[in-house]
Amino acid sequence: MDKSSISSGKRPRNPLLKRVWKDLRRDWKRYLMVWLILVLTIGFVSGMYVANNSMIHTLDENSELMNRESGHFLLSGKADSKVLDAIASGEMADVPAVFRERAYEKAEEEVRKAVDEAVAENVTEQVRSAITSQVEAAADQQIAAGMTVTDEERQSMIDTALETAMAENFDKAVTDALDEAKRSEEYSDAFADAMDKAKKEIDKEIDEKYSELADRYDLNEKSDPVPVDISELFYKDTDEAISGNDGYTGTVRVYSQRKNVDLFDIMEGRVPENDSEILIDRMHADNAGIGIGDTILAGNTEFEVVGYASFVDYTTLYESNTDTMFDALTFDVAMVTEEGFSRIRSNTRANYTFTYKEKPADEYAEKEMSERFLRSLITQVAVAEDEDLEIKDFVPAYMNNAMTFAENDLGNDKVMGGVLLYILTAVLAFIFAVTISTTLEQESSVIGTLRASGYSKGELLRYYMSAPLIVVVLAAIIGNILGYTVFKNVVIGMYYNSYSLPKYSTMWTPEAFIRTTLVPMILMIIINFAVIVHTLRLSPLRFLRHDLKRTKRKKAVRLPRWNFFSRFRIRVFLQNIPNYLMLFVGITFVMLLLSMAVGMPETLTYYQGSMADMMFAKDQVILSASEDDDGNTIVPENADAERFSVYTLERKSDSYSEEVMVYGISPDSKYIRLSNGFVSEAKAGENAPVVISQAYSEKYGVHEGDVITLSEKYEHKDYTWKVSEVNDYSAAIAVFMTGEQFNAVFGKDEDDFSGYMADSKITGIDEEYIAKEITADDMMKVAKQLDHSMGAYMTYFQYVCVIVAAIILYLLTKIIIEKNERAISMAKILGYDTGEIASLYLAPTALVVFISEFLAMYLGFMLMSVFWKVMMMKMGGWFAFQMSVSGFVKEFVMVFAAYLIITILDFNRIKNIPKALALKNME
Amino acid sequence: MSNEEKKFLEVKGLKKSFGSGDTRQDVLKGLDFTVAKGEFCVLLGPSGSGKSTLLNILGGIDSADEGEIRISGDKLADMDEKSLTRYRRKHLGYVFQMYNLIPNLNVKENIETGAYLSDNPLDIDELLKILGLFEHRYKLPNQLSGGQQQRVSIGRAIVKNPDILLCDEPTGALDYKTSKEILQLIEEVNQKYGNTIIMVTHNEAIKLMADHVIKFRDGMIRHDIINTEKVTAAELEW
Known part of the structure; x- marks a missing residue:
């Protein structure tokens, strides 16, 4: 045959690519649902990454720009410049030597005094005895010379003579004798002996005391000095009251004008300019409802609020570093002018900040440096001339919750958000995979024909993977755009609701894009790839024969002699077991989220309500x-x-x-x-x-x-x-x-x-x-603060869970009905009405949803209890995750309500399946 | 015709069975035949005689237990899965009893799925005219009659101008009139493009239009006839 007459055409582009778009159009509802969930999740997580990264970056930058302290220490009183200079040198004082020197000095005085007293007593007695002997001898000489006196007269004569002699000679004689005694070798020896004894005792006492101190703070460990810059950052803690709000009482920590260290970001308003103006923390102002222009009382002193700030050393309002939880509700940090500071009647706390002259390379170096610095601080304060000077508190920056808690929380949230995204993506990828698996079954003969015609598995694989990938890519793009614009603000709003964070500039971080785009895409690719490749491994012939089951059921499962409808429903169940498993996984995922959304407020309310009863004494x-x-x-x-x-x-x-x-x-x-x-x-x-x-x-x-x-x-x-x-x-x-x-x-x-x-x-x-x-209030700080920070969002989160549940149910029930479209159409031809058909195909799903909900509720609760414990391990105190019966009922009703809405859609779907479908496909 | 062209397709000692033990069923019991290049060969036999199994083995979508198949001298059994796919892609066209069209691609696009596989496909518009589908080229499969759908499936198979066109009961689901139209089309394709056509059918009447008729029964060739008095498809009656 002559083929030269045949005209050749151009090789077309892969028509399957055209089909991808047609597939997307044909099944737009399913793809839209998945796309929506992905956009919302990616958007939110991307927003979280952008917000967190931007804020963490700003906090890091601010620690430099605002000259954040490396730590601070509180002394019992103001230290003099000599002590401060010694502390700033970072060198350890030789405590035993100084103590010894001081003790020796003191001892020398005391010993000399004691020796002198002893010598004086001795000399006085000797002089007295000598003069008495001389006077007595003179009297006896006169009597011997013929003077007749009675004993009484003799004694009187001696007394008179002694008095005269004493008055004339005693003092001079004593002074002369003392001078002589002190010049004597014996005196020197006695003094040296006494000093030796005293020194031995001093050495023993100092050694004992110092070795205890040295053991406690590793003071014997020789280390390089840690030079620092020291600044005064004195404050006054006093009651805070708001003029016109009698119900409020709190505590305010007022600082004098900050100039060099631990600066602040003005969030609104301005810095105080006169002694009656005050700048307060923005977060606390929000919580306590203090507006600019309002008057607050710090102790009994009135101030007008002129601005809100975020202080670089108080991004989280911890009153004390040992508090179990921060308290932005009743604790405030404020700044006034120096004149304003002196107006406040309260004790000034001698708080000093230190900043390392040489920045530590990392956290480990910082810890080690702070330990070295603490050693030097302890020794320098110990040797201060003001012996009453004591260290009341020492908090290095890395241990300061007020500085680190917010940043750590931002970091943890990123991890949690990432995990949530990946779980949801995996659930969606599985839904996609189940959908694709159903599609592969439905298109079995087409696939067989294409494979028989020479299409490679790779070509078909790429085709069947295109739609899910397009959906995930589009969702990632839109999600990221929303993340950078809308959700970033939502997330940052949540953080501003808990922490005293500064203004930030959005950082265009690739991390958000990589984690919210690449990772979901890879997850989607891996799961879909596995399912499609697994199916495509079958030979074209098996596709042509619609023989896609790997394990062939030898016989149909024999069912008990129930009525026809019951047996039919069991057949529907058996046919859809993989879909129902997926449904179970989806419901468990939703129940886990719901456990958090319902359980967290319940737990916090429970503890707030019963804390008074739980305390052993009120x-x-x-x-x-x-x-x-x-x-x-x-x-x-x-x-x-x-x-x-x-x-x-x-x-x-x-x-x-x-x-x-x-x-x-x-x-x-x-x-x-x-x-x-x-x-x-x-x-x-x-x-x-x-x-x-x-x-x-x-x-x-x-x-x-x-x-x-x-x-x-x-x-x-x-x-x-x-x-x-x-x-x-x-x-x-x-x-x-x-x-x-x-x-x-x-x-x-x-x-x-x-x-x-x-x-x-x-x-x-x-x-x-x-x-x-x-009191109970103190014990409830954690619960109150958690409730304030997260409680309000949980209600919204509950609605989100219901929507996610509805979408997952929609996607999976759609697959079940689509799989049976032809059979449903045939049932209609046979004369079954829509109600009967719906009861056949929807009842098994309802039962599966019902049972899954019960199991998933338990599983969700257990998983949430574990997550809760992990979260509580990073906080002070403990309260177990609580869920009341009404909480479980609420969860159940929410998911079942979502299912009922979807059932209405499914019912309509069944109603709309044409009778012709069965006939047409049978052609 | 050269000897090579005469032995374009060569089957020797081909055996195939399904199952094992008691349930073992020998479907092909040692087949030997050759098909010449450009020949219209009909594999005729009742249901279960093994003719579709033979077609699937020739198409490389099933394998034989014993024996060998050579096409243009290339031994099919030596090919791995990738080579078999390439072989089908370059040399084979498939037409099935069920049309297996892609439901959401229109007529032209369905044919393009075949054209895409060839580096040198036929001109699609010209082919659509030959198939009588030019007017319907933008219709979806469900807007076509069974005969029209089978034409699309033939178009899809031949657009890549395959050396061999394998047709498995192409008229099995069609009425008499439409069947004849399809047979005329296959005949026209054979004449115009010179493809070797191997058609499985149980319709005895079709053997009259073939160059070569191989009759099957119980997995064995009963008759291997070169038809020297073939008639046109239009003349067929059953």
Whole structure:
């Protein structure tokens, strides 16, 4: 045959590519749903990355620009320039040498005084005796010369002569004798001997005391000096009140004008210009409802608020670094002019900041430098001439929650957001994969024909992967755009609602794009690739024969003799098991999110509501001294008050070191019940076992018989105890022991105690003796702050979960119906009405959703409890994740409501399947 | 015609069975035949005689247990999966009883799926005219009749101008009139483009239009006839 007459055409572009767009158009609802979820998730996570990266970058930059301190220390009073210069040198003082020198000086005076006194006494006696002897001899000479006197006259004569002699010669004789004695070798020897003895005692005492101090702070460790710049950053802590808002009471920490160190970002308004103006923290102003122009009272001094600021050393409002949680609700940081500062009547706290002259290379170097600096600080303060000068607090920047908490939280949120995105992407990728798998089944003969015609597996693979990839790429692009514009502001708004963050500039970070685009794409590619390749491995012939099952069912599953409809439904179930598994995974994912959205507010509300009941005593007063100025033991008026002792130790850990309250209580305490067995064991003294609180046990998984180790905060001293019992106290991380054991452990006097506890308000104790009062409010700080920061978002999050549930259900039920379109069409031809068909095809799904919800609720709760624990491990205190029955019901109803909406759509879908479909395909 | 062209397709001792043990069924029991280049060969036989299995083995989508197939001297059994795909892509066209068109591609695009596989495809518009589908080129498959859909599937198979066109009961789902139209089309294609056509059918009447008829029964060739008195498709009656 002559082929020359045949005209050739151009090889067309791959028509399957055209089909990709047609597929997208044909199935736009499904793709739109997936696209929407992806856009929202990618958008939100991208926004989170952009917001976090931008803010973290700004915080890092600000620490330089605003000359953030490397740390600060609080002294008992203002230090003189000599001490400050010595501290700034970063060199350790030779404490024993200085102490010795001072003690020697003092001792020399005392020894000389003692020796002189002894010599003087000796010399005086000798002179007195010599003069007396001379006078007596002269009198006796006169009597011997013929003078007749009685004994009485003789004595009188001697006394008179002695008085005269003493008056004329004694002082001179004593002075001469003393001078002579002091010039004598004996005097020098005596003085040297006494000094030697004194020095030996001094050396012994100093060595003992110093070696204890040296052990505690590693002072014997020789290290290079850490030179620093020191600045005064004095403040006054005082009550804060808002003029016109009687219900509010808080605490404000007022600083004088900051000039060189720990500067601030003005968020609104301006800096104070006269002594009656004040600049306050923006976050606190928001929370307390303080506006610019409002008047606030710092103590009794009125100030007009002229601006809001974010202080570089208070991005999180921690009043004290040992607080379990920050408190932006009732704690404020403010700045006034120097004149304004002096107007406030409150003690000035001698707070000094230090900045390393040589910046540490990394966190490890910073830690090591701070330890070295602390050593030098301790020694320099110890050798200060003002012997009353003490270090009250020392907080290096890396340990300062007020500076680091927000930044760490931003970092953690990024990780959480990333995990959420990847889980959701994986769920969606699986939905895609199930969809594709169904499509491959439906298009089996077309695939067989294409493969038989010479299409390679690669070509088909690329084709079937195109749609999901296009969807994910478009979602990533739009999601990223939204992330950089809309969601960034949403996320930053959330952070501004918790932390005192400065103004920031958006940083165009590639990390957001990579993590929210590349990673979801790779996940989508891997999962879809696996499913498609797995199917495409089958031979073209099997596609042509619609024989895609790898394991061939030998026989149909035999069903019990139920009625036809029941058996039909079971067949539908058996046919769709993979889809139902996917449905289960999707519902579990949603339930996990819902557990958080429903459970977190519930948990916080529960703890806020029941904290008072959970405390072992509703009021606890810690005394500054157990005796009053007159030496009488302080006793409250309350009959129900009970003595207790308390000491704070630390449970050290790399991630978070937790403060643990160690209580010493009465063995027959009515507030904390100790078993008789424990009380008798406790008699063993300091090594006896202890009781721990329920909260301790739950948070750290410690049980009876385990051993716990707690440490002193600023000393290298550990305490190890065996746990005898777990007390049901769940409001705090605490250790209990008897008062006797407590005093033995901490080296206190036998009858020592720290304060009183009672269920009634403790009264009758003069305020000057109260160091601290602990009420339910103090214990609820964590719950309150978490509720404030996150509580409001949880309601929105619940709606998001319902939408996600609806979309997942929509996608999966759509697949089930599509798979059976032809059978449904045929059923219609046979005369079944839509209601009957719906009951056949929708009832199994409803049942699966129902059962899945129950299982997923439990699984979601369990998973959330684990996540919750991980979160709580980074915070002080403990409260277990709570979910009430009503919470579970709420979760169930929300997801089932989503399902019911989707069922209506499914019903309509079934209704709209044409009868002709079955006939047409049978052609 | 050279000897090489006479033995364009050569089948020797071809055997195929399904199942094992008691359920083992020998479908092809040792086939030997040759097909010349450009020949219109009909594989005729009742259902279950093994003719479709043979076609699938010739198309490289199924494999034989024993024996060999050579096409233009190339042994099919020596080809790995990739080479088989390439072989199908370059040399084979497939037409099935069911048309297996892509539902959301129009007529022209469905034919393009075949054209894409060839470096030197036929002119699609010209082909559409020959197929009588030019007017319908923008229609979707579900807007076409069965005969028209089968024309599209033939178009898809021949647009890449394959050396061999394998047709598996192409008229099996069609009525008499449409079947004849399709057979005329295949005849026209054979004459115009000179492809070797191997058609599986159980319709005895079709053998009359073939150059070469191989009759099957129980997996064996009963008759291997060169038809010297072939008629046109239009003249067929059944």
